[in-house]
Every structure is written in C-alpha cells, then in structure tokens.
Amino acid sequence: MQAQLFDGKTAQPQEVALFFSADWLLIEAPDGRVLQWPRDQLRCIVSSAVADAERLAIAPDASSDTRLVIHDRMHVQEFYAQVPELHPTSRGNRRKKASFALAIALGILVSGLLLFLLTGRGVQWLAQLIPDSWEDHFGQRILTSLDENQSFCSGDGNVPLQELVNRLWAVDTHPPKVMVLDMEVENAFAAPGRWIVVFSGLIKEANKSDELAGVLAHEIGHIKYRHPLQSYLRLQELDLMAFFVGGGNISQWSAFLLQNAYSREMEAEADEEAQLLLQKAHIRSAGLADLFERLARKPDPLDKLPSLFSTHPDLLDRALKARALQKDGSPALKEDEWQKIKRICD
Amino acid sequence: MDQSMGAQAMHRFTYRGRIGEIYKIWFINFLLQLITLGIYRFWGKTRLRRYFWSCVSFDGQPFEYTGTGGELFRGFLIVFVLAAVPLLTLNYLPIYNPLAGAISAIILVPFLIVLGYAAIFSAFRYRLSRTNWSGIHGGLQGSMWRYGVLASLVSILQLLTLGLLGPWVAIFNARYITNRASFGNISARLSEDTRQHFKLYLLCMLLSWACLAVGFGVLYARIGGSVGWAELNVRIQAQDIDAIMTLITAVVGFYLYVVLVLVSIFTFFRAVQIREIVNHIQWGALQVHLKLRYRDYMKIFFFPSLLIAVTAGLAEPLVRHWRCRFIANHLFLEGPLDLMQVKQSALEKPKRGEGLLEALDVPIDL
Numbered sequence: 001m002q003a004q005l006f007d008g009k010t011a012q013p014q015e016v017a018l019f020f021s022a023d024w025l026l027i028e029a030p031d032g033r034v035l036q037w038p039r040d041q042l043r044c045i046v047s048s049a050v051a052d053a054e055r056l057a058i059a060p061d062a063s064s065d066t067r068l069v070i071h072d073r074m075h076v077q078e079f080y081a082q083v084p085e086l087h088p089t090s091r092g093n094r095r096k097k098a099s100f101a102l103a104i105a106l107g108i109l110v111s112g113l114l115l116f117l118l119t120g121r122g123v124q125w126l127a128q129l130i131p132d133s134w135e136d137h138f139g140q141r142i143l144t145s146l147d148e149n150q151s152f153c154s155g156d157g158n159v160p161l162q163e164l165v166n167r168l169w170a171v172d173t174h175p176p177k178v179m180v181l182d183m184e185v186e187n188a189f190a191a192p193g194r195w196i197v198v199f200s201g202l203i204k205e206a207n208k209s210d211e212l213a214g215v216l217a218h219e220i221g222h223i224k225y226r227h228p229l230q231s232y233l234r235l236q237e238l239d240l241m242a243f244f245v246g247g248g249n250i251s252q253w254s255a256f257l258l259q260n261a262y263s264r265e266m267e268a269e270a271d272e273e274a275q276l277l278l279q280k281a282h283i284r285s286a287g288l289a290d291l292f293e294r295l296a297r298k299p300d301p302l303d304k305l306p307s308l309f310s311t312h313p314d315l316l317d318r319a320l321k322a323r324a325l326q327k328d329g330s331p332a333l334k335e336d337e338w339q340k341i342k343r344i345c346d
Numbered sequence: 347m348d349q350s351m352g353a354q355a356m357h358r359f360t361y362r363g364r365i366g367e368i369y370k371i372w373f374i375n376f377l378l379q380l381i382t383l384g385i386y387r388f389w390g391k392t393r394l395r396r397y398f399w400s401c402v403s404f405d406g407q408p409f410e411y412t413g414t415g416g417e418l419f420r421g422f423l424i425v426f427v428l429a430a431v432p433l434l435t436l437n438y439l440p441i442y443n444p445l446a447g448a449i450s451a452i453i454l455v456p457f458l459i460v461l462g463y464a465a466i467f468s469a470f471r472y473r474l475s476r477t478n479w480s481g482i483h484g485g486l487q488g489s490m491w492r493y494g495v496l497a498s499l500v501s502i503l504q505l506l507t508l509g510l511l512g513p514w515v516a517i518f519n520a521r522y523i524t525n526r527a528s529f530g531n532i533s534a535r536l537s538e539d540t541r542q543h544f545k546l547y548l549l550c551m552l553l554s555w556a557c558l559a560v561g562f563g564v565l566y567a568r569i570g571g572s573v574g575w576a577e578l579n580v581r582i583q584a585q586d587i588d589a590i591m592t593l594i595t596a597v598v599g600f601y602l603y604v605v606l607v608l609v610s611i612f613t614f615f616r617a618v619q620i621r622e623i624v625n626h627i628q629w630g631a632l633q634v635h636l637k638l639r640y641r642d643y644m645k646i647f648f649f650p651s652l653l654i655a656v657t658a659g660l661a662e663p664l665v666r667h668w669r670c671r672f673i674a675n676h677l678f679l680e681g682p683l684d685l686m687q688v689k690q691s692a693l694e695k696p697k698r699g700e701g702l703l704e705a706l707d708v709p710i711d712l
Contacts, residue, residue: 006480006481007481009689010689067478
C-alpha cells in the first residue's frame with residue numbers, strides 16, 4: 001500500500017510503501033530505510049467524518065509530529081482492514097468513548113454539586129460557614145459607604161425606634177441595630193451583620209406606628225434567616241457560574257432571573273416571619289397589610305415589567321397574604337414615641 | 347497545488363468546511379457545556395478547532411490542530427487560582443481595610459493589565475505550537491511577561507495621547523508578535539516600511555468628533571425644543587414616567603447613534619490597517635498578500651458580529667465558517683517554497699494552553 005510520510009524534520013513528503021505485521025506497521029522509504037511503528041501506539045488524527053473517509057493521517061504516538069498520510073477512500077478502507085484497532089468503531093475506540101461518557105457523567109455530578117450550592121439549602125449551608133464577626137464587619141462597611149453619601153438621622157426618635165426593634169427581636173442577646181437614612185425613598189433594608197436601615201421616606205409615608213413595626217419585623221425576618229448574606233453569596237456564585245459557563249448575555253440574564261426568583265422567596269419568608277414576630281410581641285399586625293395596600297395603589301414604572309423580572313412579588317399579593325395572617329394586638333408605640341420617630345430627621 | 351520553485355509562484359489556501367458539520371459539533375458542544383455547567387468548554391473548543399484547522403489547506407496539505415482539551419483545562423485551573431488571589435483581594439480587602447485595599451489596587455490593577463496582555467501572547471504561542479502542517483509546527487519565542495509589560499505601557503501612552511498614538515500602537519503590537527513568530531525554522535517578519543496611515547486615522551477621529559458633536563447638538567435641541575431641559579428635570583424629579591421614558595429613549599438613541607457612527611468610521615480605518623499590516627508580512631522568502639476591501643470587512647467581520655449579538659451566539663458557527671472561507675479565498679503567499687528547507691521548529695512547545703486567556707476572559711477568535 002502506498003502512502004505519504006511527513007517525517008517531522010522537514011515539510012517535504014516522501015512516498016512510502018506500507019507493510020503490516022502483528023505488532024508493527026512497517027514503512028519503507030524510497031531510500032530503502034524501514035521505519036517500524038508499534039501498532040499499539042498508533043494514533044489516528046481525527047478531524048471530521050467526511051474528511052476522514054477520504055484522507056487518513058496517522059501518528060506513531062501521541063506526542064510525535066511525524067505523520068503518515070493515506071489518500072483516497074479505497075486506500076483508507078484497506079488500511080482499516082489491515083489495522084482494525086484504529087477503526088472508529090473498534091473496541092479501543094469504544095473504550096475511549098466510554099471513558100468520555102464517564103468524564104461527562106463526572107462533569108454532570110460536579111455541576112449538580114455546584115447547582116446545589118446555588119439553591120436555598122446550599123447557600124444557607126455556605127452562609128453558616130461565615131463567622132458572625134465577618135458578616136458584621138461587612139455590614140459596617142456597607143453602612144459606612146452609605147454614610148459617605150447621605151446622612152443618618154440623629155433625632156430623639158432613635159431611642160424608641162431601637163426599643164421597638166429590641167421588643168420585636170424578643171431575645172436578650174445582640175438585637176439588630178436600626179438607623180434611619182435621610183433619603184426620600186419609601187423602603188428599608190437589612191444589611192449583613194444585623195443592621196436595619198430605614199429610609200426617612202418610609203417613615204413619612206407610614207400613617208401609624210403599626211405600619212413601621214410591620215416593616216421592622218419584616219427586616220428582622222431577613223436578619224434571622226441571614227438573607228442579606230445569602231443574597232450576597234448567591235450573587236457571587238452566579239457570577240462564578242456565568243464565568244465558567246460563558247455564554248455572555250445568556251448567562252447574565254439567567255443569573256438575573258435566578259437571583260430574582262430567589263429574592264421573591266426570601267421576601268415571602270420574611271413576610272411570614274414578620275407576622276410571627278408581631279404576634280409574639282402582641283403588636284397589631286394589620287399595619288403591614290395596610291402599608292402594602294397603600295403602596296400598591298401608587299404608580300410605579302416597573303409595573304409594566306412581567307413579574308418574572310421583578311425582585312419583589314406583587315405588593316397586592318403580599319397585602320392579601322398579610323391580611324389573611326393578621327391578628328389583633330396593641331399599638332406598636334405610644335403616640336409621643338411615634339411622633340418623635342416621625343421627626344427623627346428634622 | 348502551486349508548489350513551483352519559481353519566483354512568482356502563488357501558494358494558496360483552501361477551505362472546505364461544511365456548515366452542517368460545524369453546527370453538529372457546535373450543538374453537541376453546547377449541550378455538553380450546559381449539562382456540565384461549562385466544564386466541557388475546553389474539550390468543545392478543541393473539537394471545533396480540530397475541525398476548522400483540518401478544513402484549511404495550504405498548498406494542498408491540510409493543517410492540523412494538535413492541542414487537547416485537557417491542556418486547556420489544566421492551564422485554566424492553574425491560572426484561575428493565580429488570578430483569583432488578586433481578584434479576591436481587590437474585591438474584599440477594601441471592605442476590611444480601605445487603606446490596604448487602595449494600596450493593593452495600586453499594585454494589583456497594573457498587574458492584572460499586564461496579565462491580560464501576557465495572556466494574549468501566551469495564547470498565540472500555544473496555538474502556533476499546536477498548529478501542524480506537513481509534520482512541522484509553529485512557535486512564538488520570547489517572554490509573555492515582557493510583552494505584557496510593553497503592551498501595557500504603550501496602551502497607557504495611547505490613553506495619555508487621547509488615542510492619537512493608536513496606529514503606532516497597533517503596528518508596534520503586530521510587529522512585536524509577528525517578528526517572534528515562526529513556522530518551522532522559518533521566521534515571520536513585519537517589514538519596517540509598514541505605514542501607519544496616520545492622516546487617515548486623524549481624519550477618522552476628526553470626523554467622529556464632528557459627528558458626535560452634531561448628534562449631541564441634535565439631541566439637545568430636540569429635547570430643549572419639545573419640553574425644555576428645566577421642565578424635563580422637574581418632571582423627572584417628580585417621577586413623571588413619561589419624562590423618565592423620554593430621557594431613557596434619548597440616551598439610548600444617542601448611545602446607538604454614537605456606536606454606529608464610531609463603528610462605521612473606524613471599521614474603515616481598521617480594514618485599511620489590517621490590509622496594510624498583513625500585506626507587509628513575510629514568511630521567509632514568501633510575501634503574504636491579503637485582498638481586503640472595506641466592504642469585505644463590513645460583510646465578513648462587522649455585520650456578522652452584529653448577527654452573533656442579535657442571535658445570542660447562535661450564528662457564531664456560521665460566522666466563523668464565512669470568515670474562514672473568506673480568509674482562505676483572499677489570503678495567499680507569493681514566492682519560492684522549498685519544502686526541504688522548511689525544517690522543524692526548535693522552539694519548545696508550551697505544556698499547557700491559554701489558561702490566562704480563559705481565566706481572564708480575554709476574547710480572541712478561535
């Protein structure tokens with residue numbers, strides 16, 4: 001059988017003749033030299049199904065640059081007939097495919113593990129590994145960065161506000177610290193490390209102390225479940241996943257939708273916890289539903305987005321759920337304490 | 347096959363890839379990458395490269411890609427750990443100590459910039475060393491770190507000159523890499539008389555500034571004419587949704603205009619620049635020729651990039667197919683080629699591939 005040999009020393013091909021023995025592929029060069037390549041180390045250079053049928057390149061081993069090239073379909077088939085172990089359907093190649101399948105299965109297992117880490121339980125488990133002191137320090141940095149751009153209100157209302165939080169926390173040790181940020185935003189958030197930030201816009205919007213108590217109880221719910229830290233860890237994991245998976249925009253959108261779903265779950269959890277905390281503190285729990293209903297009636301440009309893209313579940317839904325769970329109780333604060341809080345940023 | 351020893355012999359490339367085969371490989375890669383959360387990416391990339399390399403022939407002999415997915419993956423793992431340390435430091439140290447965070451940023455940000463350029467050099471070296479033709483492989487000599495530092499410095503120079511040094515920087519980078527590249531024992535060289543086309547570049551810059559000024563003027567006049575900036579500001583403060591949407595629409599529209607204008611103007615320059623550089627490369631005694639017109643560049647490089655973007659990557663295999671076919675049809679070498687004188691490269695092959703490139707997500711095609 002005729003073939004071309006590229007000896008890996010120059011680019012000049014040599015026309016050679018091939019002979020086959022049980023253990024060797026023998027290559028006779030025009031100058032009479034005979035090369036012996038062990039059959040068990042031969043490698044087919046795979047490129048594509050169509051190309052491989054018409055031209056076959058063989059290497060003596062995995063690392064060599066030397067190539068033996070067989071041209072045309074008939075000679076390729078003749079070669080496979082002589083060296084069947086190199087045929088794509090041979091047992092050796094089937095073993096390679098099985099190893100490949102095993103590697104894929106392993107890859108899926110690793111992916112499964114990574115996905116577990118992305119789920120609620122996985123992130124909760126990861127959050128437990130973070131020491132409280134680290135989380136607290138992280139929260140302090142967030143507040144410091146806020147304080148650089150806005151100012152925290154220092155009025156007398158801070159005392160009854162903190163007392164309300166202590167009452168809702170209902171445990172003697174390490175209650176969250178609450179601060180009011182002077183910004184016209186009707187919202188509040190929990191930062192890692194047991195910090196609650198309430199915006200002055202929300203205090204202005206609240207009609208009764210029960211409404212503020214509901215919001216504080218909701219934020220305490222986030223703190224109890226370590227949602228702020230879990231949220232942050234989840235974002236880091238999603239960034240890492242997008243980095244590994246690649247896929248550019250698709251990965252980023254997937255990460256965004258996944259994070260939104262996770263946030264909605266956390267909000268629902270915090271709403272339920274808020275009801276429990278208010279009831280334990282014997283505070284009237286209708287305030288939260290009242291506030292949700294009132295905020296839901298306000299126009300919001302983001303209403304036009306499908307709920308899939310919203311980080312907060314529909315306020316009306318939340319109001320309905322809160323209404324279903326509400327119980328009677330006493331007012332959250334005395335009137336004079338409430339008025340102090342209303343003037344906290346004056 | 348033009349393997350004549352004559353002085354005017356033309357040596358051509360041919361490409362025989364099939365879009366069906368490419369998509370078959372791509373689709374399997376996509377599925378496997380999805381279910382392994384990206385871990386399969388390195389093997390998938392290797393499969394595609396093997397296919398594309400094998401579809402391109404020079405003087406009738408096909409190329410061969412000898413890299414492996416394992417090499418890419420190992421390289422990535424090592425560098426991921428090495429790059430993770432500075433990136434994590436930059437991300438988290440300022441939280442605990444702002445001063446230490448600032449000092450680390452001063453040290454680590456330049457390091458990461460140098461690392462990015464070093465990654466490009468390292469990737470070229472890997473790909474050349476894993477490209478085999480007629481039993482001969484390529485190589486790139488020199489230190490990737492030296493290139494990283496030099497390329498970073500010239501980039502800073504370009505920035506400091508507000509982009510005026512752009513043509514010089516492009517030729518500097520092209521020459522640095524080309525003059526260290528070889529195939530077999532034959533080195534490549536970018537000739538000294540490669541022109542920067544500085545006047546054309548300057549014209550493009552002036553034109554783009556003029557277009558930007560016109561665009562901004564139109565935007566300003568339109569908003570000012572219809573609503574008035576003061577009124578718009580008041581309405582935005584009052585959270586008027588229509589006013590907010592007007593501003594967003596205006597900003598997005600202006601952004602799109604800027605992108606289209608800048609891209610249209612500078613792709614013209616880019617086509618001229620690429621043609622100039624490639625047509626001044628020699629490989630031994632062979633002169634490289636590339637036929638590339640502005641409309642070819644738009645058709646093959648610019649519009650297909652948009653197509654990839656709007657199809658979220660689905661058109662990528664098709665675009666690569668088009669580009670390979672175009673380059674094979676328009677690139678050729680002229681001059682004597684004695685295959686006996688093309689000897690094996692003495693450069694050692696790197697053991698791992700492109701870890702830096704993958705870890706830092708620096709994009710260079712295939």
